[in-house]
Amino acid sequence: MRKYACLLLFALILNGCDDGDVTVETLDFSDIKQASSCPSSNNQLVYKIKSQESLLLQLDEDTFENEPTLPGKPNTYQIDDNKFKLYYRSYDGPVGIPNICDFIPPTTPNVINEWYAKSGRIEIATTAITSTNSTTNAITITGYSHNIVIKNITYSVSSLDITQPQVVFGDFTTTVADVDKLDLAFTRPLxxxxxxxxxxxxxxxxxxxxxxxxxxxxxxxxxxxxxxxxxxxxxxxxxxxxxxxxxxxxxxxxxxxxxxxxxxxxxxxxxxxxxxxxxxxxxxxxxxxxxxxxxxxxxxxxxxxxxxxxxxxxxxxxxxxxxxxxx
Structure with missing residues (x-):
């Protein structure tokens, strides 16, 4: 009963944050399937944006490994407000990539609400993205898809701690760098x-x-x-x-x-x-x-x-x- 009361309180708090620009009733970015990262962040800042909202996930360096995980055994990391952070922001106007990635972001739109996760478990399940040669049937790896789910999140909202069982952050894709691509063409004699x-x-x-x-x-x-x-x-x-x-x-x-x-x-x-x-x-x-x-x-x-x-x-x-x- 306590859990449902917290969820109801969460909804009331969010509805109470409406200033006429944007009203958020639930933290849901599931309609945006693919997450992105800032070019200069080395995949340490991954985000999703829609209309007047953003969801930001800060990760430790090399979190995304070029190694598929086994079924049911994702890599896990704990939100610690240090190397692993999760933020939600809402704005008073349309938000774009420069608002997230620029060293000096645009002056508009303004952030009107910001919530951060105090704790939670980040789960990342990785699969290889492959390409098949139609002539030789050779299969090569071109990148990796990382499915991100965050479980048992505790948010700080208006000085109150609110728990949400799960947020599906979505998929983030990494490519194989040129220096790491397998060069299987050998022309020298054996x-x-x-x-x-x-x-x-x-x-x-x-x-x-x-x-x-x-x-x-x-x-x-x-x-x-x-x-x-x-x-x-x-x-x-x-x-x-x-x-x-x-x-x-x-x-x-x-x-x-x-x-x-x-x-x-x-x-x-x-x-x-x-x-x-x-x-x-x-x-x-x-x-x-x-x-x-x-x-x-x-x-x-x-x-x-x-x-x-x-x-x-x-x-x-x-x-x-x-x-x-x-x-």
């Missing part, structure tokens, strides 16, 4: 390390390797037409790795040594998803004879995915890793 037998290729900022490759896949014997050698990607044998680097460009010096160089620095590591016979994660090697008594091994990955945490990227129906020459 190389096999003489001792570890690791197979690698690279471009300026990333590398793809197969560690502990099954020696039966790389044989100096031509394969019959349409009969490539086949193996499955695994966690120990035929271990597929994709690494994204920061720092100086990758070179051959990074590979085949007894110790891993400290530069360039590995920023992300994606591992191949274990293959399923005749279905996914298949390595195909077609071997033909080449000049100078060499053999050319063309390595193709079929229906292969790589993962990092809860992120998954599919390389497509048939991904040509490259060609390896052996004697």
């Amino acid at each position: 190389v096999q390390c003489p001792t570890s037998k690791q197979i690698y290729t690279y471009n300026t900022k990333s590398a793809m390797t197969i560690d502990a490759i099954d020696p039966l896949l790389i044989k100096n014997e031509a394969t019959a037409a349409n009969s490539p050698r086949r193996g499955l990607i695994g966690s120990t044998v035929n271990k597929l790795l994709y690494k994204l680097f920061t720092g100086p460009p990758v070179s051959d010096d990074y590979f085949c040594g007894t110790t891993i160089p400290t530069t360039p620095t590995v920023k992300e590591t994606w591992t191949g998803v274990d293959g399923v016979a005749n279905t996914t994660g298949i390595i195909e090697v077609t071997t033909t004879t080449a000049v100078n008594n060499q053999f050319k091994h063309t390595i193709v990955l079929k229906n292969t995915s790589i993962k990092k945490g809860n992120n998954f990227v599919n390389l497509g129906t048939s991904y040509v890793l490259g060609e390896l020459l052996t004697k």
